[in-house]
Amino acid sequence: MTPFGMRPPAPGEEESPPELLPRDAVVDLARERAESKIDEILDALDSELVGLAPVKTRIREIAALLLVDRVRGRFGLEAARPSLHMCFTGSPGTGKTTVAVRLAELLHRLGYLRKGHLVSVTRDDLVGQYVGHTAPKTKEVLKRAMGGVLFIDEAYYLYRAENERDYGQEAIEILLQVMENQRDDVVVVLAGYADRMDSFFSSNPGMSSRIAHHVDFPDYTAGELEEIGLLMLAREGYGLAAETGPVFRSYIELRRDQPRFANARSIRNAIERARLRHASRLMATAPKVDLAALTTLLPEDFQASRVFAGQ
Amino acid sequence: MRITQGAFSYLPDLTDEEITLQIAYALDNGWPCSVEYTDDPHPRNSYWEMWGLPMFDLKDPAGVLMELNECRRTFPNHYVRLNAYDARYGRQTTALQFIVQRPGNEPGFRLTREETADRQVRYTMHAYATDRPEGERY
Numbered sequence: 001m002t003p004f005g006m007r008p009p010a011p012g013e014e015e016s017p018p019e020l021l022p023r024d025a026v027v028d029l030a031r032e033r034a035e036s037k038i039d040e041i042l043d044a045l046d047s048e049l050v051g052l053a054p055v056k057t058r059i060r061e062i063a064a065l066l067l068v069d070r071v072r073g074r075f076g077l078e079a080a081r082p083s084l085h086m087c088f089t090g091s092p093g094t095g096k097t098t099v100a101v102r103l104a105e106l107l108h109r110l111g112y113l114r115k116g117h118l119v120s121v122t123r124d125d126l127v128g129q130y131v132g133h134t135a136p137k138t139k140e141v142l143k144r145a146m147g148g149v150l151f152i153d154e155a156y157y158l159y160r161a162e163n164e165r166d167y168g169q170e171a172i173e174i175l176l177q178v179m180e181n182q183r184d185d186v187v188v189v190l191a192g193y194a195d196r197m198d199s200f201f202s203s204n205p206g207m208s209s210r211i212a213h214h215v216d217f218p219d220y221t222a223g224e225l226e227e228i229g230l231l232m233l234a235r236e237g238y239g240l241a242a243e244t245g246p247v248f249r250s251y252i253e254l255r256r257d258q259p260r261f262a263n264a265r266s267i268r269n270a271i272e273r274a275r276l277r278h279a280s281r282l283m284a285t286a287p288k289v290d291l292a293a294l295t296t297l298l299p300e301d302f303q304a305s306r307v308f309a310g311q
Numbered sequence: 312m313r314i315t316q317g318a319f320s321y322l323p324d325l326t327d328e329e330i331t332l333q334i335a336y337a338l339d340n341g342w343p344c345s346v347e348y349t350d351d352p353h354p355r356n357s358y359w360e361m362w363g364l365p366m367f368d369l370k371d372p373a374g375v376l377m378e379l380n381e382c383r384r385t386f387p388n389h390y391v392r393l394n395a396y397d398a399r400y401g402r403q404t405t406a407l408q409f410i411v412q413r414p415g416n417e418p419g420f421r422l423t424r425e426e427t428a429d430r431q432v433r434y435t436m437h438a439y440a441t442d443r444p445e446g447e448r449y
Contacts, residue, residue: 115370136363143378147371185373 090217093263115147312419414449
């Protein structure tokens with residue numbers, strides 16, 4: 001009768017550690033880089049996401065660090081795994097979720113995450129409604145996110161300063177515990193508006209100190225928004241007629257100054273509405289259509305918008 | 312007497328790495344895992360206590376292992392087993408089940424004979440451990 005205890009590996013079956021490189025060896029970093037296939041993702045990040053220079057720089061830095069760490073490991077240099085919990089701040093529609101998805105994939109390619117999926121949650125998914133409801137709920141979400149990235153949108157709602165019996169605090173404590181103890185299993189990304197995240201961190205110093213990377217997503221310029229709009233149109237198989245270009249540009253200029261402007265999201269909505277008008281215009285006027293008519297947006301599709309009404 | 316229930320019970324006890332690999336296999340097949348514990352090792356005691364709810368939508372074994380270790384910490388002298396359910400059949404079907412912790416000392420079973428009418432003899436099993444109340448058995 002053997003006491004249970006986890007069985008130590010039998011002699012011989014223990015995997016021998018991979019051979020270490022001699023101290024004077026030279027490693028080809030470019031080849032390492034090609035093998036990890038991170039360039040595909042970084043290039044996709046560059047070409048598919050417009051602007052966001054500080055974000056891209058930070059992600060490149062992280063990718064470089066993980067790659068160099070891997071090469072260092074082959075020389076037997078031990079370094080603690082870097083903590084990659086992050087905070088994304090920025091206005092709505094600046095691409096925080098999109099970047100988080102790319103980040104999960106990138107960390108998976110670099111071998112930091114085992115699965116590389118993204119679990120996107122808000123306060124409702126973490127905080128329970130009665131005593132004893134919060135801990136299992138938060139833990140379930142954390143378990144689902146393991147091996148990937150846990151993306152907490154509008155994270156500042158977790159903490160409600162005005163109500164000290166709010167269960168959000170409990171969720172934060174469990175998050176902190178797992179962020180600290182199971183750093184290898186899950187990467188937590190908090191996202192939200194910059195000013196409210198700042199007050200969230202000032203009331204939760206433990207959270208702030210466990211997050212190594214604070215990444216700010218800048219607002220898009222008008223030129224970048226136009227580029228984004230054209231990318232979205234191209235992806236959906238639409239194009240702008242030559243005379244629509246200036247109208248689209250002035251639409252963006254006007255929309256930017258209006259309240260509740262949500263960057264790329266507003267542009268997407270504008271395109272959706274232009275598609276609606278385009279479709280009903282075709283139904284009303286053209287009995288027969290060709291491919292060009294089906295794919296080309298004319299100025300009036302945008303000019304009908306209420307944004308131009310004040311002109 | 313070493314209890315042999317579920318898969319791998321004739322093998323030496325699995326290490327944590329081996330358990331992780333088994334969980335990964337279950338998750339790759341789309342089987343949600345759950346953890347159960349008991350201190351009544353009778354073979355007909357098929358419904359063990361549930362340690363939390365079954366864990367759905369997991370992608371990575373780390374989450375299951377976290378619950379497993381928490382259960383082992385709470386009940387260091389109980390039997391703990393891991394179940395993986397295959398939901399494809401539309402009913403609860405255990406696809407994989409194995410013991411991941413057992414008490415250090417398993418005293419085994421006693422065979423009890425009961426004399427009934429016409430000199431017939433009925434047999435039943437009695438676990439020595441269950442002589443003591445629940446929670447104090449091992």
